Amino acid sequence: MSRLCFDYGHGGEDPGATYNGRKESDDVLSLGKEVAAEVRRHGVVVDETRTSDATVSLNDRSSFENENTYHYFISFHRNAYEPEKAKGVETYTYLNPGEKSRELAESIQASLVILGFVDRGVKEANYHVLRETKSPAVLVEIGFIDNSGDNNLFDEKRSEIIKAITKAILYELGIDYIEASAETEEAIGQTLYRVMAGSYSIRQNAENQIKNLKEARVDATIMIFDK
The missing domain is CATH 3.40.630.40 (Zn-dependent exopeptidases)
Structure with missing residues (x-):
């Protein structure tokens, strides 16, 4: 990170x-x-x-x-x-x-x-x-x-x-900038609690999970963590 x-x-x-x-x-x-x-x-x-x-x-x-x-x-x-x-x-x-x-x-x-x-x-x-x-x-x-x-x-x-x-x-x-949603902009300055929906060693599995979450109208993105 x-x-x-x-x-x-x-x-x-x-x-x-x-x-x-x-x-x-x-x-x-x-x-x-x-x-x-x-x-x-x-x-x-x-x-x-x-x-x-x-x-x-x-x-x-x-x-x-x-x-x-x-x-x-x-x-x-x-x-x-x-x-x-x-x-x-x-x-x-x-x-x-x-x-x-x-x-x-x-x-x-x-x-x-x-x-x-x-x-x-x-x-x-x-x-x-x-x-x-x-x-x-x-x-x-x-x-x-x-x-x-x-x-x-x-x-x-x-x-x-x-x-x-x-x-x-x-x-x-090497990180792409992501435009803030209206909800995110309103939350600037507040404490935010992020929820992880799984960790994957294979990127395709992570991308499949992102797709499922977005289809369920859940804001989601992939974050890379190096062990």
């Missing part, structure tokens, strides 16, 4: 970049948690370095990631420069990145540019959370918090941003 570590930048005593009362720490926490919910909907395990407005040091973030083995570590941020002087998205990898880090960064970057953000490119940086984590790691700056145009995109296309980042991650994991 795929497993990810999500890192929401700043928090608690460290609001990150701020502009007109808006805090980076709040933006990335709320958006990142929704991306996590969407990714989990596809059977992926997501651990988070923080789940509330809490202060988490850089060392604690990397130590948290080091405790487990992840397919990817993804850190969510928003950029800042001078008010209204810069805009766009950029995604970072560590210096001389591995293929997995680079490909995920390129997928996330492209998915956000399509939504209207200025393309500032995929870049390399010696950031702590990229350097001190074990798994392929990326850090994404989702627009400039001190740019009104980027904030409008962040707010008005929020659901599209969540979907775009989710699809980029799933693509790199």
Whole structure:
């Protein structure tokens, strides 16, 4: 089963970049948690370095990631420069990145540019959370918090941003994105209890069971578990 570590930048005593009362720490926490919910909907395990407005040091973030083995570590941020002087998205990898880090960064970057953000490119940086984590790691700056145009995109296309980042991650994991039903969308943020209807060593048997369940109007899909 795929497993990810999500890192929401700043928090608690460290609001990150701020502009007109808006805090980076709040933006990335709320958006990142929704991306996590969407990714989990596809059977992926997501651990988070923080789940509330809490202060988490850089060392604690990397130590948290080091405790487990992840397919990817993804850190969510928003950029800042001078008010209204810069805009766009950029995604970072560590210096001389591995293929997995680079490909995920390129997928996330492209998915956000399509939504209207200025393309500032995929870049390399010696950031702590990229350097001190074990798994392929990326850090994404989702627009400039001190740019009104980027904030409008962040707010008005929020659901599209969540979907775009989710699809980029799933693509790199080799998982097909499944559109959420109306019932699923209403349940986001709630605790859901999934019921398994059997495990099969032969895929055809699993597909036959899926067919039977769908004929009985039961929502069903195949989830692959490696022993």
